[in-house]
Amino acid sequence: MRVDLCTGSISSEPTIKYAKEWLGARGISQRILYNEIKPWVTPYEPANKIVISAGPFTGTLAPGATRLCLASKIVFSYGVGTANMCGFFAPELKFAGYDHIVIQGRARQPVYLSIDDDRVKLIDARGIWGKTTWETDDLVKEEVGDEDIQIICIGPAGENLVRGACVIGNRNRAAAKCGLGAIMGSKNLKAVAVRGTGSVEVAQPDRFMEAVDRNLESIKESPRLKPLFEYGTIGIFPYENEGGGMTYKNYQDGYMPEESIKHLDPDIFVSKYKQRNIGYMACPMACSRYYKVDHGPYAGLATEGFETNTMVDFGGKLAIDYAPAIIKAHSLCNQLGLDEDNTSAAISWAFECYQRGILTPKDTDGLRLEWSDYGVAFELIRKLAYREGFGNLLAEGPKYGSEILGRDSGYYAMALKGQGIYEETRLPIGWGLGVSVATRGGGHTTGAPICELFVEGDPKLTESAEKVFGVKTFSRVEYQDKARLVIYTERIQELINSSGICMFFGTWEGPDLIGFGEIAELYSAATGWETTEEELVRIADRIFNVEKAFNVLHADLGRKDDYPPQRCLREPIKSGPFKGHALSKEKYDSMLDEYYQLHGWNKDTGLQTRTCLEKLDLGDVADDLEKANKLVRI
Secondary structure (H helix, E strand, C coil): EECCCCCCCCCCCCCCCHHHHHCCCHHHHHHHHHHHHHCCCCCCCCCEEEEEEECCCCCCCCCCCCEEEEEEECCCCEEEEEEEEEHHHCCCCCCHHCCEEECCCCCCHHHHHHECCCEEEEEEEECCCCCCHHHHHHHHHHHHCCCEEEEEEEEEHHHHHCCCEEEEECCCCCHHHHHHHHHHHCCCCEEEEECCCCCCCCHHHHHHHHHHHHHHHHHHHHCCCCHHHHHHHHHHHHHHHHHCCCCCCCECCCCCCCCHHHHHHHHHHHHEEEEEECCCCCCCCCCCCEEECCHHHHHEEEEEECCCHHHHHHCCCCCCCCCCHHHHHHHHHHCCEEEHHHHHHHHHHHHHHHHHHCCCCCCCCCCCCCCHHHHHHHHHHHHHHCCCCCCCHHHCHHHHHHHHHHCCCHHCCCCCCCCCCCCCCCHHHHHHHHHHCCCCCCCCCCCCCHHHHHHCHHHHHHHHHHHHHHCCCCCCCCCCCCCHHCCCCCHHHHHHHHHCCCCEEEECCCCEECCCHHHHHHHHHCCCCCCCCHHHHHHHHHHHHHHHHHHHHCCCCHHCCCCCCCHHHHCCCCCCCCCCCCCCCHHHHHHHHHHHHHHHCCCCCCCCCCHHHHHHCCHHHHHHHHCCCCCCCC
16 A cells, blocks of 8 residues: 555555565565655655565464564664564454555645555544643544554654654554654654454465464473473563673663562562463464553553563663563553653663763753753653653654763763664673674664574573574674674574564564464465575565665765774673673674675675675666665675
8 A cells, every 4th residue: 555645546456566575574575765865855855755564474373473564764873764563463464454654755644544454544644742641542432433443553752753753553562763763753643553354365375374283282282481481581680680681770881789679570570560461463473562550659560571672772771670661661652652662762861961070950951960860861751752841852762862862971971873772882792793784773583693692501502503593503602604694694594584573483583483384385286376585584684684775875874883882892891791702893893804805795884795795786876876886795
C-alpha cells in the first residue's frame, strides 16, 4: 500500500517485484528507501518516507512470526533508520492483505490511517492529538467500535519531534530506535489501525509444517531459551553485570555494585510483581510478562513487562535500584512514546554533567540531578517528552544536546552515529564491534553477537558454536575472530528481520536454533521458490550493502563513525571481575580492518568497492557512489 498524506491518495502495487531480490520486511523497505529518497531530503520533510513492513513468514505458524519492521531516514545521523517490534499488528496487516505500507507527505491536520481489509481511509485525529499512546489505543478502538483492531501510534514525544520518540503497539511494544515516532509526528500521522479477515497461505503446507515442527522441537529443547521461559530477557541482567557489560552511571564503570544489583534480581520481579506471561501470535515461548505493583508510591501500576534494556537503562545508567521504579520508568516511556535507550542516554548524560558541575540547578529548572533519584528522573522524562524547559535540551539526545550546551559536555554524551546507546562497548569485544559498526547507529540487534556471554567454558556449546559460526574464539576479551563473528551475526539478523520471525529463535540466541538452512527450508516451502542458504546469505549481504551505501550517500558516514564512544576507548572498567580491562585502540583498528576486508570494502576508509557491489548485482549503487566520489574502484 502507498499512502500520500499530502493528497490523501491511496494505492497498491504487488510485492512480488521486490521479493525475490530483497526477501521482505527490512530488506524490501531498505531498497524502497534507497530508490525513492534523495540524499538532500531531511528526515522531517514531507518527501521523506516511512515504511511499515511485515515479513513473508508473518501471519503463518513459523515460530515467532509476529514481528513488524519500520524504516525511514533516521533523525540522528540522516542515514538509515530501522526498528523492529513485537505485537499483533504485523499479522493483522497480513490478514488485511498487505505486506508493506509506504507513507509519504504530510497531512494538513492530524490523521490516522484506518485499514479494514481493502477499505482504507484517512480519519481526522485532532481529537486524539496530544493523547498518550495508551489513551490513543483506547480512543481509536472506541471510535472504530472494534476492541480487536490492532493499532500502532505515537505519543506526545512523537508529536513534539523528540529525537528519541518511538512507535508503540499493543500499548507496550516499541519500535524504539531511530526516532521513527518523530517521523510520524512530522507527518501529522498519529496512528495506523488495521483489521484483517483474510489469511496467509503457504505454497507447500505439509512441507512447511514439517519445518515448523522441527524448529519448535529445537526451541523446546534449547538450553539457551530455558531462562527466557522463566524470566524473560531480564534474566540476563546479573550476567551482563558479571561480564563487564553494565553501563553504570553513564559508563563511568562497567559494573554495578553488588549491594545495588541485588535489589534488581530477576527473582524479585517474578515473585513480587509478575501476574502472568504474555506471548504474541505463533510465539512458543511467551517471554514477556505482565507486572502489577501493589505497594509503595506506584501501587496500582499494571503494565506489560520489559527487556533487559530497561534494567540497564534505568537501573545501571541512572543507578536506580528500586524495582517498582524500573516498572514505572518503563510504563512512563511507553505512554509518552519514548525509546528507553535514547531517553536514558540523554538523562544519564545530564546527571553526569550535573555531578561534574557542568550543569547547575539554574540550567535544570531547579532540579537536583543526583544518581538514584528516580523521582527527578521521571520528571525529566516528562519534560523531555513535552520539550518543556530543560527537557527541550534533553529532547535533542545526548550528542546534539551536548553540542548545544557546549561546556566540554560532549565527552559524556554516549552515542554512536548520533544516536544514544544503552550497550557497553568495552566488553565483550565482538559485541562492542557489532554495536559500533551498526548501520543505524548503535543497537545490539543487527550485528552484536551475544554468544560471547555464554559459549566460553561450555565444551558442548563451544563445539556446536564453532561449527555454526565458523570461528574458534569466543572469549569476551579476545579480538581474534570477532570481525568474522560480527559478519555472521549481521547476515542472520538481516534475514531474521526481513522474514518476520523473532530473533530469540535464531542462532543469534544459540547455535542450536534457526539458522540459514532452517530459514531456507521455511522460505522454500512458504513461497514455492527453491532457495538455498547461499542465496539467502547473498540477499543478506545485498541488504546490508544498500544500508551502508545509504549511510555514505545521505550522511557521509565512514570509518570514523565505526568506533566506540571516546570514553570507552580511553577509560577502563573500574570494578568487578573485569576491573582494569580497557580497549586497545591498536587491536580495535586491526579488527576493524579485518571487518572491512571480509565485507570486500576498503579498509582505510570503510568505503565500498565496485567489485563488492557488482558481485551482489548492485551496479546501480556502485554508480551512485562513484558519482558522489564515494566508491573505491577495485
